[in-house]
Amino acid sequence: MLSDADAAALYDLLNPWDAASYPSDAFYDGLVRAASDVLDVGCGTGSMLRHARETGHTGRLVGLDPDRAALDRARRRTDVEWVAGVAAEASWAGEFDLVTMVSHAFQCLVGDDELRASLTAIRAALREGGRFAFETRHPRARAWESWAAAEPSEVVDAAGRTLRTTYHLDSVVDDVVTLTETTTDPAGTVRRVDRSSLRFLDVPALNTFLNEAGFAIEAQYGDWHCGPVTGASREIVTIARPITLA
Template sequence: MFSDADAAALYDLLNPWEPESRPSDRFYDELVGAADSVLDIGCGTGAMLHWAREHGHTGRLTGLDPDRAALARARRRDDIEWVEGTAADAAWRAAFDLATMAGHAFQCLVTDDALRASLAAIRAALRVGGRFTFETRHPQARAWEDWNPSNARDLTDPAGRALRVWHRVESRAGDLVTFTGTTAEPGGRVLRVDRTTLRFLDVAALDAFLAGAGFGIEGRYGDWGGGPITGRSREIITVARRM
C-alpha cells in the first residue's frame, strides 16, 4: 500500500523547497518576498508558501491545487489560505499582486481549452499590472529522454521504507508527453504507478496563448540565472504582466 498521502510525502522528499541552494527556488522566493499578495497555482504540498511565511512574509498567501492529498500536507500550516481547485477554477477578482505556477505546474495544462480558461482565470485574479510567473520545460531540451528506468532513484521515504522510483515515457504525440512514475520496493515489487501527461509548448505557441489572454511579457529567461533563451536553454521562464 502506498497511499496518496504517502505519495505527497514522497514528493516533498524528492523536491525539497530550498531557496538558499536551488536557483529555481530562489528565483520564485525573491518574487514572492517582494509581493504583498501571492496566489500560488498548482501549489502542491505548499512548500513555497510555507517557506515564505516562515521567513517573514506578512501579506496574503493563497495556495490553489486540485490534489487533495497534496493540499492536506499544505494545510499543516493554517496561517495560509488553501483552496482546492484547478487554475481554471480560480474565482478571485483583482485580488493578487503575483500569481505563480512553480515546479513546471503550468505543463499540467494540456488542452487549448484548459490553457485559455486557466489564463483567463489567472488574469482576472490579478490586479492590473500584477505579474504571473511560471516556467515550462523548453521542448528543444527533450527532458523526457531522461525519464526512463536507467535514472531510477533509491531512497528511504519519511515512513522509513526503502523505495526505488523511476519514470517511463509511454507516448509522445505532438507537444504532449505521457509518462508513468513507478514507486516500488528495492526488490522490484511495484507499490504504485502514477500516469501524467505534460505539454511542452515552444516560445511562439506560449506567447500566442499569453497575448490572447491579455498578458504582456515583462521578463523571459532561459535559465535561473536570468540568461536569455538560446538554442541550448532547458527552460522557458516567463514573467508575464496583466495588461
C-alpha cells in the first residue's frame, strides 16, 4: 500500500510546478512576485511557495494545509512558514498582501458554513488593498465526466514503482461532485484508494459568497490568459479585494 508520505511524493511527481509549461503556474507566479507577504491556503506540498523562494522572493511566505504528510514534504524548505490547519480556523489579522488558493483547492470547501468561515478568515488575513486569488472549475464544462472517462495515467515514482491512477464518479448532487481515485500497480493490485468531494460553483453563486464575506470582484477570467468568462470556459479565475462591511 502507498503511505500518506508516498501519496504526497506522488502528488509532486504528477503535479510539478512549472510556469514554462503551465499558464496557471505562470499566472500565480506573477501575483506572488508582486506581493511582499503571501499566504497560500491549501498549500499541499508547498510547490508554489518553494518555487517562489527558490526564484528570489524575499518577503514572508506562509503555507496552510490540514494534510500533515503534505506539510512534512513542504517542510524540506525551512525558509517558508508551514502551518497545519484549515482556513476556517485561521486567525491572522491584516498580515498579508496576497492570499491564494491554487490547484483548485477552493473546490475542497464543500459546505456552506465551511466556505463562509473560510472566506471570512481569508478576508481578515488581508491588509487593506490586499488581494485574494483563486480558481474554480466552471461547472458548465462538466470536468468530472472527462476524468471518469479518461484512460489511466501512469507514472514511475521515486521508488521505481510503476503506478496507474483512475477515477470513478460516485455521485453528482447539486453542485457537489464526489469521486474515488484508485492507484494500482501494472498487475492491477490496488495500492491506494482516496475518496473526495469537490464543489462546482457557478459565477453568480460564487460571487454571492464573496460579496457576503466582504469581497469585491477585481477581475474574473475564463482562462489563464485573462480571457472573459463565457459558457465555454473551463475555469473561473478570480481576483477579489476586501471591502468595508456596513
